Amino acid sequence: MRGRRLLANGLAYLILTAVSLVLVFPFAWMLSGAFKDSLEVVKMPPTLLPSHWNFDNFARIEQYFPLYRFLLNSAVVAVATTALQLLVCTMSAYAFAKIPFKGRQGVFLLFLTTMMIPAQVTLVPLFILFSKTNLIDTYAGLILPGIFSAYGTFLIRQHMLTIPNELLEAAFMDGASYYRVFRSVVVPLVKPTVAALTIFAFMGSWNNFLWPLIAVNSKELMTLPLGLSKLQGRWSTEWDILMAGNVVSFVPIFLVYLVSQRYFIKGMTMTGIK
Amino acid sequence: MVGQRQWNRRIAAFVFLLPALLGLLAFQLLPMMSSVVISFTDWDLLTNWTKMHFVGWSNYAEVFREEKSYTAIKNVFVFLIGYMPSLAVLGVFLAVLLNRSLPGIKAYRAAVFVPVITSWVAVSIVWRWILNGQSGLLNYLLSRIGIQGPIWLQDDTWAMVAIIAVTVWKDLGFVALILLAGLQDISEDYYEAAELDGASAWRKLWSVTLPMLSPTLYFVVTISLINSFQLFDQVLIMTNGGPAGATSTIVEQVYKNAFQFNKMGFAAAQSWVLFAIILAVTMLLQRLQRRWVIYER
Numbered sequence: 144m145r146g147r148r149l150l151a152n153g154l155a156y157l158i159l160t161a162v163s164l165v166l167v168f169p170f171a172w173m174l175s176g177a178f179k180d181s182l183e184v185v186k187m188p189p190t191l192l193p194s195h196w197n198f199d200n201f202a203r204i205e206q207y208f209p210l211y212r213f214l215l216n217s218a219v220v221a222v223a224t225t226a227l228q229l230l231v232c233t234m235s236a237y238a239f240a241k242i243p244f245k246g247r248q249g250v251f252l253l254f255l256t257t258m259m260i261p262a263q264v265t266l267v268p269l270f271i272l273f274s275k276t277n278l279i280d281t282y283a284g285l286i287l288p289g290i291f292s293a294y295g296t297f298l299i300r301q302h303m304l305t306i307p308n309e310l311l312e313a314a315f316m317d318g319a320s321y322y323r324v325f326r327s328v329v330v331p332l333v334k335p336t337v338a339a340l341t342i343f344a345f346m347g348s349w350n351n352f353l354w355p356l357i358a359v360n361s362k363e364l365m366t367l368p369l370g371l372s373k374l375q376g377r378w379s380t381e382w383d384i385l386m387a388g389n390v391v392s393f394v395p396i397f398l399v400y401l402v403s404q405r406y407f408i409k410g411m412t413m414t415g416i417k
Numbered sequence: 418m419v420g421q422r423q424w425n426r427r428i429a430a431f432v433f434l435l436p437a438l439l440g441l442l443a444f445q446l447l448p449m450m451s452s453v454v455i456s457f458t459d460w461d462l463l464t465n466w467t468k469m470h471f472v473g474w475s476n477y478a479e480v481f482r483e484e485k486s487y488t489a490i491k492n493v494f495v496f497l498i499g500y501m502p503s504l505a506v507l508g509v510f511l512a513v514l515l516n517r518s519l520p521g522i523k524a525y526r527a528a529v530f531v532p533v534i535t536s537w538v539a540v541s542i543v544w545r546w547i548l549n550g551q552s553g554l555l556n557y558l559l560s561r562i563g564i565q566g567p568i569w570l571q572d573d574t575w576a577m578v579a580i581i582a583v584t585v586w587k588d589l590g591f592v593a594l595i596l597l598a599g600l601q602d603i604s605e606d607y608y609e610a611a612e613l614d615g616a617s618a619w620r621k622l623w624s625v626t627l628p629m630l631s632p633t634l635y636f637v638v639t640i641s642l643i644n645s646f647q648l649f650d651q652v653l654i655m656t657n658g659g660p661a662g663a664t665s666t667i668v669e670q671v672y673k674n675a676f677q678f679n680k681m682g683f684a685a686a687q688s689w690v691l692f693a694i695i696l697a698v699t700m701l702l703q704r705l706q707r708r709w710v711i712y713e714r
Contacts, residue, residue, distance in 0.1 A: 152519060159514050163528040166590060170531060172554060173543045185552040235437035244430040250438075257445040261646060261695060263671045263688045267455060267681055268448035271462075291440030321429035350536035352650045353668070357676060368538035372654060375542055382546045389539040400534050404527050407534065412595045 170393065176386035184383040200387035207377060209362060210391055213370035217349055217392075219282065220366055224289040224348040225341055232295035233337065237325050239296065240303035241311060251300075258293045262353065270357050284358045285366070289348050295340050302336040303329060335413075342403075342410030349396060367392040456685035463679055476686035486687060488662045489670045490694065492577065496666070497645040499581040504592055504641050505634060511589065512596035513626070526597070529590035537587070537650035544583045545570065545655055570656050576664050580651060587651075588644065592637050599633030600626070631710045642702065646695050667691045 176184055177200060179193040204210045238244075239251050269288060270279075278284035306329060314324045330337070352368040359365055365373065374388045400407050456476055460469035480486050515526055532540065547554045550568030559566040569579045607625045616624065627634075649668040652658060658665035658673075671691070675684035 152517070155514050155517050155519060159522075159525045162511060162514075163525055166529050166586065167531055169540070169543050169547060170535075172547065173539075176546065187552070187557060189554060189557060231436045231440065234433045238430050238433035242426060242430040242433065244427060247430075250434070254437075254441065257441060259696075259699075260445065260449060261688075261692060263668050264452055264692050265445065265448040266671065266688070267675045267685050268451040269444065270675070271451070271455075271681075272443070272448060288444050291437060291444055293441070293445075296437060321425065321433070325433070346534060350538075352536070352538055352653075353672070356672075368536045368650075371536075371538045371542060375545075375654065380549070380552075382549075382552065385542050385546070389542055392539045393535055396534055396536075397531070400531070404530075408526070408530055408594055411530075411533065411591065412598050 170397075173386050173389050173393065176382055177390040178387075179383050181381065181383050184381075184386075200384050201391070203384055204374065204388055208370060208374060208388075210370065210388060212363060213365050213367045214391060214395065216282075216285075216364060217367040218395075220285045220289075220355075221345050221348040223282075223286045225344040227286070227290040228292055228295055228344045229337060229341060231290055232292055232299055232340065233330060233333070234325075235296045236299035236303055236333075237329055240300045241306075241308075241324075241329065242321065254293045254296060258297070266353075266357065273358060279358055280360050280364055282364065285355060285364065288354060288358075289344075289351070292344070295344065298340060299333055299336050302333045306332050338406060339410040339413040342407055346396075346411070452685045452688065455682055456689055458682045460681045461679045462675075462681050469682075472682070476682050477690065479683060480687050480690050485662060485665065485670060486690070489665050489667050490691070492663070492665055493645055493648060493667050495577060496581055496584075496648060497642070499578070500584055500645060501638060501641040503581070503585045504588060505637055507585065507589055508592035508596050508637060509627075509630070509634070511593040512600055513622075515593060515597050516600045526594065529593055531590070532587045533591045535587075538654055540587055541583070541651045541654035544579075548579055548655075571660050573660055573663050576656050576660060580648075580655065580664050583655070584644070584648075584651060588641075592640070595637065596630065596633055599630050603629045628711045632712060635706055635710045638702065642699065646691075 175192055178196045178198070179190075180195075180197045180199070183190060183194060201210070235254075239247065239254075273279050273284050278287070311324055311328060314328050319327070350368060351366070352372070355366045355369040356372070359369060362370075362373075371385075371388050371392055374385060378384045457471055457473060458469045459472045459476075511529065515522065515529070546552070548556075548569040550556060550566070550571065553566075553569075555569070556566035567575045569575045603626065607629065608621060611621050611625050647668060648666040649672070652664050652666050652669055653672075656664045658669050671684050671688045674680045674687060
């Protein structure tokens with residue numbers, strides 16, 4: 144019995160290691176490629192690590208593209224989008240969960256229906272709306288469409304519904320306003336869901352490609368995914384340069400992930416399931 | 418006193434809902450309605466919108482005439498057929514492994530999630546290199562075991578296979594961890610009862626794990642459906658829809674018609690036709706769900 148268990152565990156380790164290698168190796172390959180020179184990067188047979196570590200690729204990108212500006216833009220857009228989305232979603236969730244008003248059911252249903260509309264249907268008119276209001280090629284134009292999430296509202300509302308009304312009544316009895324109850328009673332109680340939504344919103348914004356592709360033309364406003372695609376447009380098969388660009392986009396999010404890994408996984412899977 | 422309270426409540430409801438309602442109106446309802454209107458016009462973005470003409474159903478007729486529309490829809494379904502089952506089967510397999518209480522298992526759980534956090538654009542560029550016919554790592558490794566690899570992303574059939582495989586590669590960790598959460602919710606009691614009845618490991622998988630996991634699996638199916646219909650980033654970066662339309666997709670077509678060929682009316686009509694297809698498939702799936710998803714309690 145014990146021998147069989149040992150064998151099963153050994154086999155599990157073996158398969159897990161193989162699968163993890165397949166999933167993680169491309170990133171190691173990307174890192175190594177970013178520091179190779181243009182000859183070594185296409186050399187056959189390939190070398191696992193650069194024979195000498197070369198940092199020129201980053202400088203070469205900087206001559207044509209403001210790579211670190213892309214990074215800054217991504218950070219600004221992702222942080223602003225996430226903060227505003229959380230604000231809008233918790234506020235509306237509060238109204239839907241805890242403030243009874245006429246027609247609440249209907250408005251909520253309307254909210255849920257918009258979750259079903261795929262992005263491509265609103266793509267064309269959204270672009271027109273933003274170009275008519277001069278929001279193309281602005282930070283506001285990048286941020287605004289991302290701050291309204293019916294899904295986020297729904298998620299937080301579901302959690303708020305589990306808060307007993309007696310708790311709120313007690314606060315109202317003490318003379319607290321709706322705003323006060325929201326800030327001091329309701330929001331602290333739904334923190335886990337808000338945390339999960341934070342991760343979800345941040346990742347979504349950080350990795351978003353389609354909307355920046357449409358909403359931005361000038362280099363100064365490009366976010367990382369869009370910037371990287373432009374890099375590919377210029378150096379289509381110069382892998383050393385392309386990998387250097389990828390590294391700049393990968394390392395920050397990877398570091399954030401390493402530090403807050405537990406919340407990342409929890410946040411992503413929780414927003415997925417509940 | 419009561420009147421005051423009710424008044425306060427109305428104001429509060431209004432204030433707390435206002436931002437979300439404005440967003441709903443400006444970024445969902447208004448665009449949706451204008452999308453319907455635009456789909457019946459010949460508007461090309463370059464001319465002033467006051468000069469656009471209504472053209473009746475002709476954009477819709479063109480959508481059905483154009484071969485590219487069919488190719489894109491066909492490709493998305495080919496993708497779906499390859500992607501959904503692979504993701505579900507591999508996901509369950511990986512989740513079962515990750516569910517074992519082994520020393521160091523947390524490191525494995527963290528590792529499989531790395532592709533999930535990375536942007537599609539970065540990942541696609543890395544895979545373009547690995548899959549490159551001449552300087553790619555994959556074909557080098559294949560040549561070591563005596564196989565001459567195809568030029569993956571420029572090959573009529575292998576391009577789609579590559580897109581499917583890379584997408585499964587990226588989403589596997591996400592799906593596995595969702596399924597893992599599902600697995601951990603299954604009560605030990607069921608396994609103990611099965612063991613008392615002398616069930617084999619295989620039998621336990623089929624008769625306990627999979628049925629109890631079916632709601633989570635249904636979620637995975639839904640996610641993979643959404644991902645399939647939204648297929649865009651990886652295709653634009655890795656193949657740009659090629660070779661010869663072999664990996665062109667729905668969103669890619671709408672994007673190109675609207676923003677590269679300036680055919681706004683046509684693109685809008687196309688997006689509605691595709692929405693109708695998505696709706697039909699989603700409803701079909703919802704129907705089928707009752708047959709295989711088992712809800713506890």
